[in-house]
Amino acid sequence: MRRLFPFPTPTTPAPEADRTAGPDATTDREWTLDELATAYAYPAADDPVRAGRPGWLRANMVSSLDGAAHHEGRSQPLSGDADMRIFGVLRALSDAVVVGAETVRREGYRPARARAAFADRRAAAGQGPAPAIAVVTAGLELDFALPLFTEPLVPTLVLTGADAPEDRVRAARAAGVEVLFAGEGLGVDPARVAEVLAERGHTRLLTEGGPRLLGQFAAAGALDEMCLSLAPVVAVGDAQRIMDGPAVAVPARFALASVLEDSGFLFTRYRRF
Numbered sequence: 267m268r269r270l271f272p273f274p275t276p277t278t279p280a281p282e283a284d285r286t287a288g289p290d291a292t293t294d295r296e297w298t299l300d301e302l303a304t305a306y307a308y309p310a311a312d313d314p315v316r317a318g319r320p321g322w323l324r325a326n327m328v329s330s331l332d333g334a335a336h337h338e339g340r341s342q343p344l345s346g347d348a349d350m351r352i353f354g355v356l357r358a359l360s361d362a363v364v365v366g367a368e369t370v371r372r373e374g375y376r377p378a379r380a381r382a383a384f385a386d387r388r389a390a391a392g393q394g395p396a397p398a399i400a401v402v403t404a405g406l407e408l409d410f411a412l413p414l415f416t417e418p419l420v421p422t423l424v425l426t427g428a429d430a431p432e433d434r435v436r437a438a439r440a441a442g443v444e445v446l447f448a449g450e451g452l453g454v455d456p457a458r459v460a461e462v463l464a465e466r467g468h469t470r471l472l473t474e475g476g477p478r479l480l481g482q483f484a485a486a487g488a489l490d491e492m493c494l495s496l497a498p499v500v501a502v503g504d505a506q507r508i509m510d511g512p513a514v515a516v517p518a519r520f521a522l523a524s525v526l527e528d529s530g531f532l533f534t535r536y537r538r539f
Contacts, residue, residue: 268294269305279428281406286415302355305524306493306535308470321460323364325480326356326509332488334501335477335508342538344497348528356493358384358526361468362399362423362460367403370414374470375399377418396420397472398479400463402479404453406434408504410441425462426431427453456486481511484518491537492520498530 270448286349291301309315309321327487328344329335335344353528357363358381372373380395383456388395399414408415414423418436427449438445448462449455456479460471473480473489483489494508520536527533 267297267526268292268510269524270527270532271525273523299351299355300387302352303359303384303387305526306352306355306359308359311469318463319460319490321361321471322475322490323471323483323488324488324493325475325483326353326493326495327475327480328495328497329372329508330497330499330501330505332500332502333507334503334505335475336505336523339499339502341373344499345495345502346497346529346531348531348533349495349497350442352493352495352533354381356389356472357397360472361393361470362398362400362466362472364400364402364425364463364479366476367401367406367408368478368483369474369476370401370408372476375414376403378415378420380419383442385406389411391470393470394420398423398468400425400459400468402426402454402459404430406438406445408438410438410443411524413443414496415439415443423463423466425454425459427451427455443447455483459483460488477506477508477510480508483511484509485511485514489518489538491523491535494534494536496532496534 273288274292279446292502328341331343357378363378378396378399396419398420402425404427408425423445424443424445426445428447429452435445446462448458463471473483519539521539523535523537525532527536
């Protein structure tokens with residue numbers, strides 16, 4: 267892996283005997299988990315970029331060269347070793363992983379696990395041993411007997427609207443699931459998700475989609491950061507793009523924050539203006 271952007275600051279080479287720091291970020295090598303965690307650190311709570319925001323919502327998605335968000339319904343065929351390492355790091359840095367119910371069903375979501383490599387970093391940040399999974403759903407058509415709900419290290423959350431089916435809300439609560447209301451109607455208001463989760467202490471948010479949920483976040487102006495892995499593959503077919511939501515009057519602009527490269531994959535990170 268090597269860094270392509272931002273460009274390194276030129277420095278005067280040190281004498282040979284003093285070169286003890288090892289290769290810099292532009293050298294093509296495997297980065298450590300700690301280096302990746304530093305590169306993808308969330309902005310601090312007092313960072314001006316977070317002014318007026320209850321938390322920070324970043325998305326992580328992978329896309330083929332021709333814009334496919336999945337192949338035959340799953341994102342794994344587009345992924346690779348470095349992509350999965352970054353996927354794991356982004357999860358390990360977050361307080362909560364926000365995901366749509368359809369993606370939970372299609373991808374077979376399980377609870378996030380604690381990772382020893384990030385234990386000290388999470389403890390220093392005041393985080394629990396693993397991020398919570400927060401499932402966004404209107405109808406709560408979920409199997410609450412699945413490990414995601416019965417075996418989580420940190421309790422799984424369900425985000426829905428105030429008019430969600432009462433019998434399904436009762437079923438969720440009977441299974442020990444905490445139900446949070448983030449909308450006045452049947453479904454979730456994407457603009458309220460960060461606020462509702464922040465009330466539970468979850469301010470470092472990561473969404474893994476799917477495309478419909480991510481499109482709703484983007485259209486609502488709720489998306490703060492986009493981490494997009496561009497895979498060096500062509501999928502063709504009729505797969506969705508990484509976002510599938512309502513049209514916006516004016517395309518939202520994001521600024522490029524960083525680009526990493528590994529084995530032909532480009533790992534880009536964009537932040538909202």
